[in-house]
Amino acid sequence: MADSKEMTGKKFFSVTMLNAGITLVEAIGGIFSGSLSLVSDAFHNLGDTFSIVISYIAHRISQRDEDERNTFGYGRAQILAAMLNALLLIVLSVFLVVEAAKRLSHPETINGELMMVVAVIGLAANLASAILMHRGAKHNMNMKATYLHLLSDTLSSVGVIFGALMIQWYNVTMIDPIITIIVAIYITFESWPIVRNSITILMQGAPQMDYDAIKADLMSIDGITNVHHIHIWMIDENRIMFSAHINMRDMLLSEAEPIYRQIERLLATKYGICHVTLQAEDVRGRDEDMILNEDLEQQLKTRQQGNSKE
Structure with a gap:
């Protein structure tokens, strides 16, 4: 059990460092390239960094044994963290859609080459983080929410790469905010079930049973x-x-x-x-x-x- 906790701690630490690093790289790259999708991905990664820390703290709290204050234990700390992280994703997605809509009406010049380099680095880091968290996401809602953050980052990076190619080849700058909107909608669609299930559990709801x-x-x-x-x-x-x-x-x-x-x-x-x-x-x-x-x-x-x- 101790080895399992230590391994989980190492995973959380590694993923946190990867996300913090790529956040800085994408923010700088987005500012200098003029790419909203890179800046939005940086914000997304920044939110993920905070969510991973919250998830790890909740994971450690949930390992506490039952006591007189919580006779059922502390497992619901992870449910609270999962709901908080999913809500954070939804709020962030709304913000990104608003910013992307502004860009659609007022397109800006974008450096496609710099955008591509930063996006490839982001994809590698996000993919590595998602692989690290994949195993624990199958049976744990808290880790699943964290994994969803990382998976959506990976998808976002793929979208940014596609957008960079379109800008380089065809100079279609409008593709940048369009990709941002598509990724934001996907993130919201995937996050809502976590919020719904978390509320059901916290309200002492019952699973589907005959x-x-x-x-x-x-x-x-x-x-x-x-x-x-x-x-x-x-x-x-x-x-x-x-x-x-x-x-x-x-x-x-x-x-x-x-x-x-x-x-x-x-x-x-x-x-x-x-x-x-x-x-x-x-x-x-x-x-x-x-x-x-x-x-x-x-x-x-x-x-x-x-x-x-x-």
Whole structure:
């Protein structure tokens, strides 16, 4: 585990240094060549440098063990970082589209040769950074957001190279802001799902699941007579939590525990649920809905108040 953390730290450090270096090169090259797409790529890389630092800090925080303050651990630090980085990309894309629109109406002279040299250097650095982060991006939303930053930089560099060729060969300076707009739209399109998924997790949203199938599977277990008050939510993109009230025939606690283990195995293997909390009941709640709604919750409160008066 320590080796894994160290390797991740080395990757983040290497990628940060690459991005910081290429940001400086592209900013200088963009100013002297007059290329908006190079300047926009430099801004993009500057944003990536900050996002990589944020991602690394969030990654380290997420490694902390559960404690009294956060009994589910600190994994959501990476979700917050992913959402922040994706939002940063979207805001940056809007800014680039506005600047590109200005250039379309007021074209400027561009040094295509200098633009090409800087873009090739940027492509090499961005591609190296994306390769470094690719492996960790498969199962981690935070690293995926960082990888998306780097991948979009690589695509942007390819676009800048194409624009430089068009300017050198045909003197079509308008291609520069057009490429900027295309890349900005692509970045926004790829970033929005990360924002949406992050919000879903932070709002304790549930993944797409067949609740009727879950109930049917649980009801097929011998000893269970009903399932109600089901709650499913995500702690992060890899951990799904489950809680439910289950009606069971009257039995000893030692008889109920094997049923609990059977439920846990079923939910883990078939539905990918990693944490299960169950409340066993005999007849209480047997006629209640699978998912508790506000009207039913008010009925329960009224019923409880009536029982307390008795």
